[in-house]
Amino acid sequence: MPRGTPNIRHTGRGILGRIKRLWKKLPPGFRWNLEDSFQPEDITERLLPGEEPQLQINLARYRDIWATIMFDFFWVMFFVTLAITLVLLTLGYWQQTISPLYALLPPAAFVLLFLFAVREHLVYKQWRLVKTNARLIISIPQPGSTFFAPLVDNIELKGLPSVIDTNWSRNPFWRSFQFATGARDLYLSLAGYRFVEGTARVGDALVIPDVMPDDVVRLKRLVFSVPSPPKPQKVVFASPQKVIVTEENE
Numbered sequence: 001m002p003r004g005t006p007n008i009r010h011t012g013r014g015i016l017g018r019i020k021r022l023w024k025k026l027p028p029g030f031r032w033n034l035e036d037s038f039q040p041e042d043i044t045e046r047l048l049p050g051e052e053p054q055l056q057i058n059l060a061r062y063r064d065i066w067a068t069i070m071f072d073f074f075w076v077m078f079f080v081t082l083a084i085t086l087v088l089l090t091l092g093y094w095q096q097t098i099s100p101l102y103a104l105l106p107p108a109a110f111v112l113l114f115l116f117a118v119r120e121h122l123v124y125k126q127w128r129l130v131k132t133n134a135r136l137i138i139s140i141p142q143p144g145s146t147f148f149a150p151l152v153d154n155i156e157l158k159g160l161p162s163v164i165d166t167n168w169s170r171n172p173f174w175r176s177f178q179f180a181t182g183a184r185d186l187y188l189s190l191a192g193y194r195f196v197e198g199t200a201r202v203g204d205a206l207v208i209p210d211v212m213p214d215d216v217v218r219l220k221r222l223v224f225s226v227p228s229p230p231k232p233q234k235v236v237f238a239s240p241q242k243v244i245v246t247e248e249n250e
Contacts, residue, residue, distance in 0.1 A: 015074045039126045039139060039152045048134060055131040055218055060183040060210040063174075064124040070117035081110040119150060126152040127208060131222055136160060138188075138206065155206075160223045163189035165205065166216055174210060186211040186219075 023031065028045075044053065061068070070077065084106045092100030123141055130137040135156050142151040166184035169175045178184060187205040 015071055037149075037151055038122060039128070043128075043130050043137070047132065051132050051134045053130060053132050055129075055215075055222060057129040057186075057208070057211060057215040057219065059124055059127045059208075060177070060181060060212050062177050062181065062183075063127075063210050064121055066113075067117040067121035067124065070114060071121070077110065077113075081106045122150050126150065129208060129219070131219070134158075138208075140206075140208070157190065159190075161188040161190050163187070163205070164216070164220055164223060165189070166211075169209060178210065182213045183210045184213070184216070185209045186216060 032045075043056070047053070085103050088098065088103035088106070089100060091097050092103060126139055126141045128137075128139040130139075135158055138155040138157070139152055140155075142153045145151045165187040167187060169178055169185050186208040188208070189205040
């Protein structure tokens with residue numbers, strides 16, 4: 001990877017990091033077959049010979065906040081759930097103040113929250129834009145996917161987008177996070193210029209939600225290259241030149 005290219009490999013921490021390391025040990029053919037349905041974690045494994053990554057853009061980290069908390073503090077939440085379950089069992093069987101069935105609520109809530117965190121992390125990873133020296137790879141979640149099997153669509157383009165636009169999210173919940181972090185929805189138009197009437201929003205554009213402003217600037221630097229000013233040319237004579245000064249006769 002050339003100097004200055006961002007590192008797009010993510011090892012992960014805690015239980016998520018262990019799962020990723022175990023996943024890497026699977027046979028590449030079997031692993032890639034499954035990753036094509038969801039999203040390859042390491043895009044560098046899929047690049048063409050001589051192809052080098054220049055930029056990767058993911059969603060803002062707050063779109064993965066619950067998964068981050070769940071995976072980083074998995075064992076803490078597990079033992080807290082276990083302690084609450086034992087307390088409810090004790091109150092139900094020995095003191096008989098509540099029904100023992102209430103002890104099933106903490107494990108059920110833990111499992112549901114864990115499944116929600118797994119899906120949130122998968123969807124977070126599916127939103128991705130990768131710019132290499134050969135192509136532009138855009139990945140988005142497939143509409144209509146099920147909760148337990150969120151699939152992904154990948155688009156590979158040889159050229160670059162013609163229009164880059166940023167706008168506020170239409171969702172008031174995510175708009176509050178955008179106000180606090182500076183993130184915006186990124187609109188990419190690959191063809192001509194068409195704007196939505198009465199707004200500054202680009203029509204017929206591909207939308208990537210919640211992109212941080214630094215990532216937008218890095219993308220603009222790759223798309224909108226500024227031409228360098230011409231440099232003064234140095235004139236070198238092959239041999240000493242004789243200068244002749246003439247005077248006009250009045």
